[in-house]
Amino acid sequence: MPVLHVFVKQVPDISTLEYDPSTLAPRFEKATPRLGEADLVAFEAAIRIKESWGGEVVVLSAGDGVNELVLREALAMGADRCFYVSDQRLAGADSWVTANVLSRLSRKVGKADLLLCGEASTDSGNHQLGPRLSEALNIPCVTHVVGIELSEGLVRVRRILEDRTETFETGSPLIATASLELASPRLPSLLMIKAASKKPIIKVNLAELGLDEGLLEPLVERLSVRVFKTARRNIVLEGGPLECAEKLVESLVKEGVFKA
Amino acid sequence: MHVLILARELDELLELRAVADQIGALEVETLVPKAMTNGEDLASLGLRRAYFLEGFDDISPDGLKKIVIDLVGKVEPSLVLGPSKKVFRELFARVAHNLASPCLTDCTSLEFSGGRLVVERPFLGGGYVERLAVKKLPAFLTIQMTGRRPKIRERNGPEKVELSKPSSEDFSLRRVSVERVERGGADLAKARIVVSVGRGFKRREDLKLAEELAQLLGADLACSRPLASDLGWMPEEKHVGLSGKWISPQLYIAIGISGQVQHMVGVRNSRIIVAVNNDTSAPIHREADYSVPLDLYQFIPALITVLREKGVRAT
Numbered sequence: 001m002p003v004l005h006v007f008v009k010q011v012p013d014i015s016t017l018e019y020d021p022s023t024l025a026p027r028f029e030k031a032t033p034r035l036g037e038a039d040l041v042a043f044e045a046a047i048r049i050k051e052s053w054g055g056e057v058v059v060l061s062a063g064d065g066v067n068e069l070v071l072r073e074a075l076a077m078g079a080d081r082c083f084y085v086s087d088q089r090l091a092g093a094d095s096w097v098t099a100n101v102l103s104r105l106s107r108k109v110g111k112a113d114l115l116l117c118g119e120a121s122t123d124s125g126n127h128q129l130g131p132r133l134s135e136a137l138n139i140p141c142v143t144h145v146v147g148i149e150l151s152e153g154l155v156r157v158r159r160i161l162e163d164r165t166e167t168f169e170t171g172s173p174l175i176a177t178a179s180l181e182l183a184s185p186r187l188p189s190l191l192m193i194k195a196a197s198k199k200p201i202i203k204v205n206l207a208e209l210g211l212d213e214g215l216l217e218p219l220v221e222r223l224s225v226r227v228f229k230t231a232r233r234n235i236v237l238e239g240g241p242l243e244c245a246e247k248l249v250e251s252l253v254k255e256g257v258f259k260a
Numbered sequence: 261m262h263v264l265i266l267a268r269e270l271d272e273l274l275e276l277r278a279v280a281d282q283i284g285a286l287e288v289e290t291l292v293p294k295a296m297t298n299g300e301d302l303a304s305l306g307l308r309r310a311y312f313l314e315g316f317d318d319i320s321p322d323g324l325k326k327i328v329i330d331l332v333g334k335v336e337p338s339l340v341l342g343p344s345k346k347v348f349r350e351l352f353a354r355v356a357h358n359l360a361s362p363c364l365t366d367c368t369s370l371e372f373s374g375g376r377l378v379v380e381r382p383f384l385g386g387g388y389v390e391r392l393a394v395k396k397l398p399a400f401l402t403i404q405m406t407g408r409r410p411k412i413r414e415r416n417g418p419e420k421v422e423l424s425k426p427s428s429e430d431f432s433l434r435r436v437s438v439e440r441v442e443r444g445g446a447d448l449a450k451a452r453i454v455v456s457v458g459r460g461f462k463r464r465e466d467l468k469l470a471e472e473l474a475q476l477l478g479a480d481l482a483c484s485r486p487l488a489s490d491l492g493w494m495p496e497e498k499h500v501g502l503s504g505k506w507i508s509p510q511l512y513i514a515i516g517i518s519g520q521v522q523h524m525v526g527v528r529n530s531r532i533i534v535a536v537n538n539d540t541s542a543p544i545h546r547e548a549d550y551s552v553p554l555d556l557y558q559f560i561p562a563l564i565t566v567l568r569e570k571g572v573r574a575t
């Protein structure tokens with residue numbers, strides 16, 4: 001029965017995120033934490049595999065100030081166990097450090113047949129964790145997966161690129177990064193939320209992973225984050241369809257993009 | 261500064277060559293598919309050397325990774341640039357990890373500041389921009405394509421080197437099938453007017469409305485991500501936004517698109533944005549120059565009628 005490791009990251013809920021009007025920087029401290037969109041898709045795919053094949057779904061996460069309540073959500077959706085690292089040193093982690101920590105954590109937890117993460121994290125959108133884990137763990141990786149099929153000893157995955165669709169076959173283990181279209185994450189039921197309170201969430205100390213200093217030293221440093229502001233005119237056209245159409249055409253002629 | 265450019269298409273190479281110029285690259289080499297050997301265009305690009313790879317698209321991800329690691333070892337660039345496309349993001353992240361190097365994806369600007377390479381890229385879905393300093397070279401950067409073009413130089417063509425496919429491919433990952441998607445129309449990055457469709461369209465057939473409007477205006481058709489990736493009503497390469505194309509037309513007409521930040525980041529450089537959406541609280545109305553708060557099924561036919569009656573054309 002397959003063992004699945006799913007990597008989920010705590011991110012600020014973008015819809016509740018505000019920015020400081022003077023510095024234009026996001027106010028992370030005021031935002032509600034949640035699990036990343038593509039991460040939840042990867043997670044849903046894992047749960048479905050477990051539902052038809054049995055096995056175990058283990059959730060892995062790393063960061064600074066990881067909130068266990070948020071990880072409980074994943075347990076409520078059907079994960080069996082959760083392991084996480086929460087350490088101040090990871091506040092400035094880049095993709096290099098994150099992949100080093102999570103690959104080591106995955107190894108410590110045990111062998112997995114399928115390792116799943118999102119194609120891109122909701123906040124940083126690096127598109128890197130899966131491919132970097134592939135190097136760190138020496139396991140093949142397919143990105144942007146929209147379909148996963150298991151059969152005895154074989155995994156078949158489909159992915160969509162800008163100009164083609166590809167299907168790959170391989171034995172396990174395999175790393176796959178989930179495209180948003182792979183699955184629609186379920187909402188946990190009350191019963192599942194209750195049941196989840198007894199499932200184990202295990203905090204692993206960063207030191208326990210035995211990572212050399214060089215593997216924890218970011219190669220990229222964030223200098224600043226500022227909101228992207230655009231000024232638009234926000235002219236609302238009023239009236240029925242024909243009236244609006246006439247007004248719009250008239251305006252666009254004046255703007256010089258149309259000529260009558 | 262020594263730069264290695266990886267590209268699959270001429271447009272990508274041209275744009276990355278322009279980026280290399282911007283940061284004052286002195287020496288530029290490139291790795292491109294063999295099919296680009298005959299391109300006369302390469303001659304004027306001021307390239308020192310061009311490596312041509314046979315079967316670029318057929319090589320396994322592992323094979324491609326090996327080739328690039330070897331080439332980086334030989335060329336010893338400070339920077340490796342590629343287009344922000346799925347294959348390159350994946351390839352760069354893998355090669356970078358293998359070489360304990362930094363990788364940054366979807367970069368929108370590059371500059372040297374205080375002796376360090378400083379990069380900007382979208383953050384939090386594109387609602388924010390993050391500024392990052394690269395602490396180690398070589399750095400692997402995928403660049404968001406926006407249609408930049410190099411100033412043509414008077415230089416001799418590059419020295420040409422042919423690379424062959426790796427002899428022993430690692431078959432642990434077998435590509436069992438490939439379906440190519442047909443290329444539809446011109447490059448959106450160059451479009452002057454773009455008519456873009458979203459989930460406000462209820463049926464695939466209804467896209468005819470937008471097609472008719474586009475035809476009348478000589479516009480290109482684009483879409484939101486769900487119309488391509490989820491529904492498959494439009495080709496993948498036509499979706500605009502964070503994970504798709506970044507465009508900057510004179511006029512962007514968004515029809516039945518809600519305007520989530522991941523979509524808007526790809527169209528914010530448009531000169532004029534028109535939003536057709538009957539939900540007045542849809543976020544697109546806050547980022548539009550002209551808002552039409554009407555049902556698209558009534559408004560688009562009316563717009564077509566008016567354009568026809570008045571004989572209006574795009575300038």
Ligand SMILES: Cc1cc2nc3c(=O)[nH]c(=O)nc-3n(C[C@H](O)[C@H](O)[C@H](O)COP(=O)(O)OP(=O)(O)OC[C@H]3O[C@@H](n4cnc5c(N)ncnc54)[C@H](O)[C@@H]3O)c2cc1C
Nearest residue numbers: 458459460484485501502503516517518522523538539556
């Ligand atoms: C990591 C990540 C990356 C993403 N990248 C992209 C990207 O690159 N590009 C992208 O587009 N999205 C992207 N998305 C998805 C994005 O968040 C939105 O979900 C998506 O843009 C919504 O598409 P839509 O506006 O077509 O659909 P919806 O959000 O469903 O909006 C449909 C709109 O149509 C309107 N409508 C309905 N009926 C009518 C009618 N009869 N007349 C007029 N209006 C009508 C509705 O009011 C609604 O506002 C990404 C998401 C994530 C998490």
Ligand SMILES: Nc1ncnc2c1ncn2[C@@H]1O[C@H](COP(=O)(O)O)[C@@H](O)[C@H]1O
Nearest residue numbers: 007008062117118120121126127128129
């Ligand atoms: N700190 C983290 N902890 C757990 N999973 C992560 C972390 N960072 C990234 N991931 C996973 O990797 C995917 C890609 O992230 P990224 O490379 O940052 O775009 C995300 O969708 C998550 O599934």
